[in-house]
Amino acid sequence: MGSHHQPFSLAILGPGIGGLALSIGLRKQNAQCTIYEAAPKFDAVGAGIGLGPNALKAMELVDPTFAKMYDAIKMGNTSKERQHEQIEILGAEEGFGSLRGWKGGSVGHERFERSSAHRKALLEVMKTLVPEGTVRFGKKVVEIRQEGKGGKVEMRFGDGDVVFVDALVGCDGIKGMTRRAVLQDRYPEEVAAKYANTYVYRGIAPMEEARAIMGEYAEDARWWMMEEKGWAMYPISEGREANIVAFIMDRKPWVGEQASREVSREEMLAEFVGYDKRLQRLLDWVKPVKWPLFHHPDTPTYINGRVVLLGDSAHASSPSQAAGAGQGLEDALVLSRLLGLVESADQLDVAFQAYDAVRRPRAQNVVQQSLEVGTAYFLVHPEFGNDLQKLTDDANKRLPLIWWHDLEGDCKIAKNYFRERKEQSGTKTVLQSNCILRSFFRKDMIPLVQ
Secondary structure, three states: OOOOOOOOOEEEEOOOHHHHHHHHHHHHOOOOOEEEOOOOOOOOOOOEEEOOHHHHHHHHHHOHHHHHHHHOOOEOOOOHHHOOEEEEEEEOEOOOOHHHOOOOEEEEOOOOOOOEEEHHHHHHHHHOOOOOOOEEOOOOEEEEEEOOOOOOEEEEEOOOOEEEEOEEEEOOOOOOHHHHHHHOOOOHHHOOOEEEEEEEEEEEEEHHHHHHHHHHHHOOOEEEEEOOEEEEEEEEHHHOEEEEEEEEEOOOOOOOOOOOEEOOHHHHHHOOOOEOHHHHHHHHHEOOEEEEEEEOOOOOOOEEOOEEEOOHHHHOOOOOOOOHHHHHHHHHHHHHHHHOOOOOHHHHHHHHHHHHHHHHHHHHHHHHHHHHHHHHHOOOOOOOOOOHHHHHHHHHHHHHHHHOOOHHHHHHHHHHHHHHHHHOOOHHHHHHHHHHHHHHHHHHOOOOOO
């Protein structure tokens, strides 16, 4: 970046996928930032993560090097005939549905290529693209304040430090404190995440062991379905391991802390009575821990002055469409492009308004749709019931609308919005801009049933 003088100071809270992607994008736009992290070092933990074509396109547009490095660690389906398949839909009962004549439903597209990786491997790649010294570790933010319209953002840390910046982007996750800073005063009911009425059990099995039990069923991405239950599995770690996520529908409220809860192995095993014996044998590698799924389906704004939400802090999603991480990457793309246009700190407000106008309708729609898809995959949706063919057909209509969304078009719309709002003033112009955007987003809505 040389001696480039940046007209504004920017902090990012949280070096997860969203925060690192934004930092990578800013660097390509010749802009600087500082990332603050409470932990003493990078803690790249997690299990498998699936990324669709939209996420891969966002990577490429953020930084082509990022996309190339991801290509080196990603894993697709093992079978050549399933390279263009996201998942195969099967029954979870004995015989995987074959006893009732079901032979499997293929969800995919001729232009789709299955892509997943271990979250740890993805974060390891991303951190190599962030300049040394960008992340400040051991910096736990305990308070966020703003000095009024157009004023500085004040961050107070647990160690006593106080930092003032022109803007703060919260990438601190579903329970992050920046969400409170954005929503508490105006929409206090939307600060806390909402229970998606689902919890999951997770595990990672050695592929050799999974293949010995499941045969060819272990080698590619599949989703086994049963009423109010489900089991997803796909290869990660260059095919050396199988990632397992077992879903349980829960009609009761989640009581207590929004955190995982250990149960006895006997209690966990009882949840899978009626499953095919092969799936039950894989429970040896599944931990008896309930992970509740929470989400943010109704976030009314991503901005409050100079504090902005990105990724899970804005639109945490249930995983039914494997689209959550991709939405965070889309956020990073649009926001980094907008910040690259900013020539003075007073233009940040317009950039953030453009970001909110472009990103929020699409991201919130994906969150809401993912909840409905989860209901469908539990075989209790009133439109589909337990008809696996109808579910397969719907997925093949619905998912391409997420996968091949026009991200370059989004960047162009955001850029035009920014320039129009920057160069013109007056209520009439603002209303015209918003009408144009609303018209665009009506076309972009993605209904579950086409």
